[in-house]
Amino acid sequence: MRQDRDKGFVIAFIITVVAGLLTAGALTVIVDPFFHYHAPLKDFPYVVDDQVDMNPGLAAHMDYDSVLLGSSMTVAFDTDRFGEKMGLKTQKLSYNGAYPKDQEIILSKIYKAKGSSLKRVFLGIDELNYSCDTEQTKFPVTDYLYDDDPFNDVKYIWNKTVLLDYVLRPVADRSDKSDWNMIYKPWWQPMHYNLANVRLYYTPAEEAEDETPTDDYIAGIEANLNVNIIPYIEAHPETMYTVFYPPYSILYWYDAKRQGQIDKIIAKYDYMTRRLLEYDNVEVYFFQNDEDIICDFDNYADHTHYSPQVCDYMVDCMASGRRRVTTESLDEELETLRRLAYDYDYDSIDL
Amino acid sequence: MLFNSYIFIFLFLPVALTGYALLKRTGATLPKVWLIGMSLWFYGYFNIGYLAIMVCSILSNYLIYLWMRSAGRKRPVLVLGVTGNILLLVYYKYFDFLTECANAVLKTDFPLRNILLPLGISFFTFQQIGFLADTYRGEAPECTFVDYALFVSFFPQLIAGPIADCGSMMPQYALIGPKSGFDREKFRRGMVIFIAGLASKVLVADTFGKSVDHAYATVSSINSSEAILAILFYALQLYYDFNGYCNMAIGLGLMFGIDIPVNFDSPYKSHNIIEFWKRWHITLNKFLTRNVYIPLGGSRKGEARTYVNLMLVFLISGIWHGAGFNFIIWGLMHGVMYVTVRLLKRFAHIECDKAFSHAVTFIFICIAWVFFRAEDTGEALALLKRVIDGGWALPGEAFLKGFNSGEFWYALKVLHLTDTGIGRYLIMLLFTVATLAVTFLAPNALKVTEKMKYRTGYGVLLGVVFVWCVLSLSGVSTFLYFNF
Numbered sequence: 005m006r007q008d009r010d011k012g013f014v015i016a017f018i019i020t021v022v023a024g025l026l027t028a029g030a031l032t033v034i035v036d037p038f039f040h041y042h043a044p045l046k047d048f049p050y051v052v053d054d055q056v057d058m059n060p061g062l063a064a065h066m067d068y069d070s071v072l073l074g075s076s077m078t079v080a081f082d083t084d085r086f087g088e089k090m091g092l093k094t095q096k097l098s099y100n101g102a103y104p105k106d107q108e109i110i111l112s113k114i115y116k117a118k119g120s121s122l123k124r125v126f127l128g129i130d131e132l133n134y135s136c137d138t139e140q141t142k143f144p145v146t147d148y149l150y151d152d153d154p155f156n157d158v159k160y161i162w163n164k165t166v167l168l169d170y171v172l173r174p175v176a177d178r179s180d181k182s183d184w185n186m187i188y189k190p191w192w193q194p195m196h197y198n199l200a201n202v203r204l205y206y207t208p209a210e211e212a213e214d215e216t217p218t219d220d221y222i223a224g225i226e227a228n229l230n231v232n233i234i235p236y237i238e239a240h241p242e243t244m245y246t247v248f249y250p251p252y253s254i255l256y257w258y259d260a261k262r263q264g265q266i267d268k269i270i271a272k273y274d275y276m277t278r279r280l281l282e283y284d285n286v287e288v289y290f291f292q293n294d295e296d297i298i299c300d301f302d303n304y305a306d307h308t309h310y311s312p313q314v315c316d317y318m319v320d321c322m323a324s325g326r327r328r329v330t331t332e333s334l335d336e337e338l339e340t341l342r343r344l345a346y347d348y349d350y351d352s353i354d355l
Numbered sequence: 356m357l358f359n360s361y362i363f364i365f366l367f368l369p370v371a372l373t374g375y376a377l378l379k380r381t382g383a384t385l386p387k388v389w390l391i392g393m394s395l396w397f398y399g400y401f402n403i404g405y406l407a408i409m410v411c412s413i414l415s416n417y418l419i420y421l422w423m424r425s426a427g428r429k430r431p432v433l434v435l436g437v438t439g440n441i442l443l444l445v446y447y448k449y450f451d452f453l454t455e456c457a458n459a460v461l462k463t464d465f466p467l468r469n470i471l472l473p474l475g476i477s478f479f480t481f482q483q484i485g486f487l488a489d490t491y492r493g494e495a496p497e498c499t500f501v502d503y504a505l506f507v508s509f510f511p512q513l514i515a516g517p518i519a520d521c522g523s524m525m526p527q528y529a530l531i532g533p534k535s536g537f538d539r540e541k542f543r544r545g546m547v548i549f550i551a552g553l554a555s556k557v558l559v560a561d562t563f564g565k566s567v568d569h570a571y572a573t574v575s576s577i578n579s580s581e582a583i584l585a586i587l588f589y590a591l592q593l594y595y596d597f598n599g600y601c602n603m604a605i606g607l608g609l610m611f612g613i614d615i616p617v618n619f620d621s622p623y624k625s626h627n628i629i630e631f632w633k634r635w636h637i638t639l640n641k642f643l644t645r646n647v648y649i650p651l652g653g654s655r656k657g658e659a660r661t662y663v664n665l666m667l668v669f670l671i672s673g674i675w676h677g678a679g680f681n682f683i684i685w686g687l688m689h690g691v692m693y694v695t696v697r698l699l700k701r702f703a704h705i706e707c708d709k710a711f712s713h714a715v716t717f718i719f720i721c722i723a724w725v726f727f728r729a730e731d732t733g734e735a736l737a738l739l740k741r742v743i744d745g746g747w748a749l750p751g752e753a754f755l756k757g758f759n760s761g762e763f764w765y766a767l768k769v770l771h772l773t774d775t776g777i778g779r780y781l782i783m784l785l786f787t788v789a790t791l792a793v794t795f796l797a798p799n800a801l802k803v804t805e806k807m808k809y810r811t812g813y814g815v816l817l818g819v820v821f822v823w824c825v826l827s828l829s830g831v832s833t834f835l836y837f838n839f
Contacts, residue, residue, distance in 0.1 A: 010543070012811035020818025028826055158361045164826035168761045176768060 029161045037170035039065045040149055040160055049174045049181035055188055056143050059097045060150050063113040068095035069121065071114055074128025075102040076190070077250035077308070081315040084185040089323035092124060098188050101142040103133050108232035109145065115240065124244045126322070127233075131249070131272045135224030138231040189312075192305040199301035202253065203355060206307045209259035218268045222275050229279055241285050246322055249273065251291035251314065254299050255307035255353070257345035266345045270338050281331050289322055290329040293341035299348070356400040358549075358603045359556055359828055367397065368607075371510075375611060376537065383532035387501050390611070394510040398475075405473040409508065412443060416483040417503050423490050424497075433491040437484050444480045447473055452678035475514040477675055479507050481642055482518050488646050489521055496525045511607035515600050517618035517638035527613050538612050544804045545609025550821050551800035552602025557827040559790060560595035563588040565757030566750075571728065573753075574737045579745035581754050582738055589728050590721040591790055594623060597636075602800050621799045623720070626712045628692045629700075631720065639675070643668045658701075665697070666690040676727070681735055685726040692719055749780065758783040 036042055037050060039061030044050055052058055063071075070092040072078050078098040086094035097114070099106040107127070114122060133142075148156040160166060174181060183189075192201075237245055260266045273292070280286045297303055297317070303310050321327045329337050356363050371393040378386040399406040419436035426432055445453070451467045458465055486506070489495040498506070498521070506524050507513075570577050570585030577585065601619040608615035622634035632640050648668050654661040666687070673686015699705050707715075722739070729735035752759070759779045763786075772778035807813070 010539075010809045013809035013814035014543070016811045016814030017818045017821075020815050021821055024818065024822030025825065028822070158365075159829045162361070162826050163829040164761055164823075165829065167826060168765070173764060176765070177773070 025162060028167055031171050032161050032163065032166055035171045036061075037166060037174075038149060038160065040157070041065075043067070049178045051170060051174050051180045052182040052184075052187040053180075055097075055099050057146050057149055059099065059110055060113050062095060063097055063110055064117045066095050068093045068118070070094045070124035070126065071122070072096045072098070072126045072128075073102070073107050073110065074098055074126075074250070075130050075133065076100040077130060077310075078126075078128045079188040080190055080310070080312045081319065082185050082312060085316055085319045086126075089319055090124075094124075094126070096187055099142060101133065102130070103136050103140050103142050104228040104232035105137075105139055105141045108236075109141070109150070111236045113150075115236070120240065120242050122240070122243050124246060125236075126246045126248070128248055128250050129276065131225075131269060131276065134228050134272075134276070135221045136228070138227050190305070190309065192309075194311075196305045197302055197311045199354065202255070202301050202304050202306055204306075206255060206355070208255075208355070209262050211262045213264045214268060216268075218271050221268060221272055225272060225276055226279070229276070234279075234283075237280075237283050237286060243285060245280075245283070245286045246289065247280055247286060248289040248318060248322070249292050250308075251294055251297045251310060251318075252308040253301065253304045253310075254344075254348055254350075257298075257348065258350045258353075259307075261345060261350075266342065270342055270345075273341075274334065274338055277329060277334055278331060288329050289318070289327050290334075290337050291318060291321075291327060293337055293344055294327065295344065301353075356397050358600070358607070359553055359824075361825075361828055362400075363397075364825070364828075367393070368610075372610060379531065379535065380533055384501060386531055387505050387528065390510075391501065391504050391508055394505075394508040394513060397510040398508065398513060401474050402471070404471075408443075408447070408473050408476070409479060412440070412479065412483065413504050413507050415439065416487065416507075417500055419487060420490055420495075420503065423487065428491050428493060430491070433487055436487040440480045440484050440487075444476060446470070447476055449674075449678045478516045478518055479513065481639070481675070483507060485518065485642050485646060486521050495521045496529075498525055498528075502528045509608075509613070511604040511611075511613075512615055515597075515604075516636070517601070517604070517616045518642050519616055519638065520641070523614075523616055531612075535612060541609045541612055543809060544807070545606040545611075547606070547804050547807065547817060548602050548609065548800050549606025550817055550824065551804075552599045552604075552606055553824045554599075554820050555595045555602060555800075556599030557824050560592045560599060561827070562757045562786065563592040563595070563790075566754050567592050567728070569754050569756065571730075571734070571738070574734055574741065577738075577741050577745055577754070578748045578750075579742055580747060581750045582741035582745050584750060584754070585738065586721050586725055586742070587787070590623075590717075590724050591787075591794070593724060593727075594794065595790075598799070605801065617801065619799075620801075621794075623717060623794050624713075625716055626709055627696045627716055628689065628719070629696055631716060632689075632693065639672065643672060647671055662694045662697075665694055669693060679731060681726040681729050681732045684732060684735075685723055688719075688723045688726070692723075750783075752779075755779045755783055758786060 033041060035045065035048055038054070038058050043065040052062075070086065072081055072083065072086070072094055075098065078096065079100070081096060083094045083096050086092045097110050099110070111125075114125075147153075148159045237243075257266065260269055273290075277288050277290075280288055291297060297310065297314055303314050305311070356367060358364075371390070374389050374393070375386050378389050395406060395410070398409060416436065416439075419432060419439070423429065423432045423436070447470055450470055454465050454467055457463060486495060486503075502525060505528055506519070506521060509524075512519055567585055567589045570581055570588075598619050601617075605615050605617070616638055618636060618638050620634040620637065622631050625631035625634055648664055651664045651667060652660055653664060656664075669686045669690030670683065671686070672689070673682045673684070676682045676685070725738055726732065726735045729738065759782070763779075763782045764773065766782060767773045767778040770778070770781075772781065
């Protein structure tokens with residue numbers, strides 16, 4: 005009798021474990037919320053909010069002919085507008101705080117999936133992040149979603165967070181469902197784009213003199229361009245690289261002024277732009293000195309992040325060629341920026 | 356390799372058990388060699404470089420053992436062996452700390468080496484010192500190299516204890532062989548205890564750990580309520596972390612038919628600090644009593660000397676746990692409390708209300724853990740200061756992150772509280788109260804399984820808990836005691 009009961013215990017345990025793990029694994033593989041195995045299911049209410057974990061799957065399995073890369077400065081873009089203005093099917097693959105190595109990693113995934121069919125790369129460059137170590141990523145990459153080892157996929161298939169938060173929860177609560185054209189969108193609503201909101205997050209930088217020689221910054225940028233960006237530009241002349249410098253608000257330049265960095269930052273833009281424009285398949289758009297954008301705090305939710313309307317304007321420019329900079333016009337653009345950054349009446353801002 | 360990892364549960368453990376069961380039929384040596392080989396794989400998986408250190412340590416200690424036996428248990432040989440082990444530990448664990456101290460005192464600028472601490476070095480070094488001391492005292496049974504290597508390297512107890520004594524392990528190793536058979540009862544109990552340990556670690560300790568990590572990463576900006584909760588949560592995190600590891604070690608040992616010494620016996624049920632140290636890290640306490648306290652004279656050399664000896668034991672315990680003044684302070688705090696309680700019992704004959712003494716003991720332990728968890732003394736003091744001057748406000752969203760995702764969201768959904776602000780506070784409160792109730796009132800896994808009836812329903816329940824744990828493994832975290 006005792007023996008039978010013991011046997012029942014063991015059998016019940018084994019059946020429960022096998023059934024539980026098979027069910028959990030099957031649900032994750034079928035829905036595949038990080039798109040590791042296949043493109044999204046047609047009607048499933050996916051929540052697309054995890055850039056590090058989802059970008060490789062999106063790069064591998066989505067249908068697109070162009071990509072939008074960059075930091076959080078690119079998350080407010082509506083990718084449908086690229087289609088409306090340029091006839092492109094653009095996939096957003098942003099990484100918050102992206103370093104050049106992040107771009108290199110995702111570019112390798114993109115070309116692995118699309119090869120020479122990739123028409124255009126829209127690349128937002130934050131000069132601040134381009135002087136870092138060439139192997140540094142902003143966040144650790146998730147090994148089982150980035151490598152080709154099938155065995156460590158067990159961490160994805162039997163993953164409570166994936167199952168509960170990304171497979172079952174969207175079914176239980178569809179309110180978080182992502183719009184595919186606005187994935188990774190910031191949580192700010194239209195009412196948050198004003199000076200009052202900017203003021204909430206902003207504290208002026210301490211007054212100090214930046215002791216780092218400009219050449220050190222330039223050396224870092226040169227290394228990052230050489231290692232992480234230019235190899236792809238050179239290897240894929242069929243792809244047009246549309247580089248743009250995100251327009252931070254005038255407060256960014258206030259901080260730069262207080263820390264003696266204006267000339268250094270401008271020198272960085274100068275180097276980067278000239279280096280990139282050596283290639284026929286690169287065009288550069290310069291928005292940094294656009295007073296209509298950067299001096300109007302109704303465009304900003306904090307001192308750097310601009311509104312979807314600014315994003316729309318930038319897409320329109322990239323479609324029409326407006327604000328495109330060339331080696332000939334660069335000096336003038338940079339001089340305008342220098343004058344604006346030094347001479348702006350910062351006291352007029354009600355901080 | 357972590358016990359709470361896919362590779363351990365789905366590959367390493369089944370291979371180790373199957374190989375052991377098959378080889379046991381062939382004789383006594385091969386199954387032991389198999390276990391040693393598996394243990395080396397287990398250890399080398401963390402860092403292959405560590406393996407050489409452990410192997411050299413095992414070989415040199417066994418040579419000292421042979422020398423001691425052939426030389427007639429001479430004291431200088433023991434001193435040589437113990438000194439060698441301590442020097443190894445000092446080099447790998449304390450070199451940088453001592454260098455920093457020297458630089459601070461002598462105003463020198465000796466470079467730090469940033470030596471990577473080999474995992475479990477404190478445990479296998481102390482276990483071997485204990486073995487040499489037992490051999491010197493004539494209390495260690497004769498053993499072959501294979502038995503000795505298995506005694507030190509047996510993977511369930513290799514990384515975070517217990518610090519097993521040869522008297523309890525060697526006789527069991529001597530029984531390994533064709534005649535020992537498969538103990539179905541032990542295996543099943545081991546499985547239950549292992550899963551209970553796994554649940555303790557991944558479902559309880561790691562949940563509290565998220566809030567604790569946040570609080571310690573942002574000490575300067577947390578408010579008073581967050582600071583107080585961080586102190587309580589770390590006490591619970593460490594408890595369920597170490598409890599989880601100890602249970603998993605015992606469970607694994609039982610699956611192989613080996614009884615591993617109990618190291619953790621519901622320590623927060625203690626009514627005073629003396630009782631606490633009979634329940635927390637029991638084998639370390641025994642080691643220090645046998646090999647430090649008693650050789651120093653124990654309580655045989657008068658009252659004053661007894662208390663000095665006790666303080667020395669706690670000082671060593673603090674240093675053993677980590678290279679930093681915060682660990683020394685933690686050890687001395689316990690020492691002072693231990694001596695105080697002993698003095699009160701000895702001279703004042705005070706009998707406190709049990710609930711009062713229980714509460715005082717628990718609060719003291721929680722506060723002392725702040726020094727144990729902090730990176731340094733400054734951070735510990737900063738956190739304690741935040742209790743007083745952090746300002747009163749409800750814990751922030753980031754602090755409660757661990758209580759606001761996964762299965763907790765479904766609980767809120769059922770209660771229609773997903774869109775309200777109080778939901779996550781309610782979850783935190785319920786989870787904490789339930790954990791405290793289990794901690795203070797419920798019998799531990801070892802006691803539960805002593806009389807457990809293996810009904811079919813329990814099989815389903817255990818299966819559900821196991822699946823839940825497996826699904827939680829992807830956010831693996833190491834055991835807190837690994838670095839000691």
